[in-house]
Amino acid sequence: MKKIVVIGLFLFFGLAVKGFSQTVYASAKGEKYHTADCKLSGDADGMTLAAAKKAGKGACGVCKPDEHAKDKVSQCAGKTADGTKCKRMTASKSGKCFQHNKS
Numbered sequence: 001m002k003k004i005v006v007i008g009l010f011l012f013f014g015l016a017v018k019g020f021s022q023t024v025y026a027s028a029k030g031e032k033y034h035t036a037d038c039k040l041s042g043d044a045d046g047m048t049l050a051a052a053k054k055a056g057k058g059a060c061g062v063c064k065p066d067e068h069a070k071d072k073v074s075q076c077a078g079k080t081a082d083g084t085k086c087k088r089m090t091a092s093k094s095g096k097c098f099q100h101n102k103s
């Protein structure tokens with residue numbers, strides 16, 4: 001019985017950490033944070049959801065980052081102009097962020 005409680009706690013903390021380590025995108029001056037796929041994120045920097053909230057930023061009403069928290073997010077499969085792998089995260093089925101999805 002004790003073992004089950006320990007496993008339960010372990011799962012709970014694992015999920016909690018995963019939720020707060022979700023990557024969102026916000027520019028330094030922006031008041032909103034966005035998902036990687038949001039066109040309004042522009043040249044925003046990636047940060048954790050926890051960091052964005054700590055900075056006083058709110059969820060974008062267009063891309064609704066909080067509703068995408070459960071989406072399966074992976075690193076973009078596209079390449080940047082200098083040939084390095086794109087660092088943006090995306091929940092898109094194509095496996096590419098909105099910038100690389102265009103082509």
Ligand SMILES: [Zn+2]
Binds near residue numbers: 033035041
């Ligand atoms: Zn947005």
Ligand SMILES: [Zn+2]
Binds near residue numbers: 077087088098099100
């Ligand atoms: Zn990309």
